[in-house]
Amino acid sequence: MRSLLCPASIPTRDARDLCLATLRRILGRRAAALRTAPVAVHADLAVLALWFLLMEEALLLPNPDRRRVLLSSIGAEIEGAIGSVPLSPFARALFTTLQAHHIPPMLFQAPLAAARELESLHGFPSHAEHIAHLRRAIVPHARAMLLVLGLQGERNEVLAEALALGIGLTRRLECLQLWWGRGHLVLPMDDLRLHGATVAQIDKGQCNDAIRQTTALQAERARTLLAKGWPLCQEAGPLLGRGLAFTLRWHSAALSALEARGFNPLGSRPPAGLLRGGACLLLSSITRQPPFPSGAR
Numbered sequence: 001m002r003s004l005l006c007p008a009s010i011p012t013r014d015a016r017d018l019c020l021a022t023l024r025r026i027l028g029r030r031a032a033a034l035r036t037a038p039v040a041v042h043a044d045l046a047v048l049a050l051w052f053l054l055m056e057e058a059l060l061l062p063n064p065d066r067r068r069v070l071l072s073s074i075g076a077e078i079e080g081a082i083g084s085v086p087l088s089p090f091a092r093a094l095f096t097t098l099q100a101h102h103i104p105p106m107l108f109q110a111p112l113a114a115a116r117e118l119e120s121l122h123g124f125p126s127h128a129e130h131i132a133h134l135r136r137a138i139v140p141h142a143r144a145m146l147l148v149l150g151l152q153g154e155r156n157e158v159l160a161e162a163l164a165l166g167i168g169l170t171r172r173l174e175c176l177q178l179w180w181g182r183g184h185l186v187l188p189m190d191d192l193r194l195h196g197a198t199v200a201q202i203d204k205g206q207c208n209d210a211i212r213q214t215t216a217l218q219a220e221r222a223r224t225l226l227a228k229g230w231p232l233c234q235e236a237g238p239l240l241g242r243g244l245a246f247t248l249r250w251h252s253a254a255l256s257a258l259e260a261r262g263f264n265p266l267g268s269r270p271p272a273g274l275l276r277g278g279a280c281l282l283l284s285s286i287t288r289q290p291p292f293p294s295g296a297r
Contacts, residue, residue: 077090134168
């Protein structure tokens with residue numbers, strides 16, 4: 001995926017095709033969700049998804065120097081696309097997406113700024129501050145997606161924000177051990193204190209009841225946010241709605257997997273296998289309704 005950031009003199013169409021092929025290879029079965037969107041925007045959606053995945057990969061690198069280098073490379077390519085001087089396949093594809101859908105540059109610049117904030121942070125004092133950072137880091141991705149899909153509107157933006165925050169919180173919980181490996185704790189300190197957990201216990205890999213309770217609280221918050229985003233599946237229409245439903249089911253399943261491990265965030269991350277992907281695809285092809293009534297499980 002990082003090879004997409006290397007300078008290359010290739011036609012824009014080939015750059016967009018390369019981004020789409022790269023995303024399909026990364027996602028495997030999950031790439032089937034792309035088929036629910038109009039063919040004309042498949043490459044645009046791939047570019048936005050790769051932007052999200054590149055940012056996530058950079059943030060999770062344990063080596064701070066390599067982390068800064070990759071973030072700098074991503075930033076340079078984004079600025080190149082914004083300034084109409086794209087050099088890499090990713091920047092060429094992104095430039096076309098920006099122009100075609102009139103996406104404001106700030107939607108790409110804000111997540112970069114939020115990522116750089118983490119270099120001087122080792123955790124969040126409160127859940128509110130954690131959510132505020134996630135709002136800067138991930139909600140711009142969702143708003144860019146709305147523009148590409150033609151789903152602009154105040155109601156849809158509110159729904160997309162909840163969906164994005166739920167996905168962001170879920171992914172951070174899934175990768176808690178990786179985040180800790182790079183020196184950042186994604187469990188808010190006020191929640192740890194509330195349940196009597198300590199950073200020292202996490203550092204030693206000790207998962208006691210206090211840490212499980214803190215993780216369970218975060219998982220419930222993520223579920224609540226995902227539930228708030230479900231109405232967007234109806235707003236998006238029959239086809240796009242099924243693609244969004246797949247995305248929501250996928251992350252809901254990740255929370256269920258965490259619950260099945262007794263809310264132990266320090267164990268190895270379970271593989272997302274064919275069974276999970278197949279179940280999400282099947283259910284999403286049948287219905288756009290949430291797996292549980294709002295507020296119930």
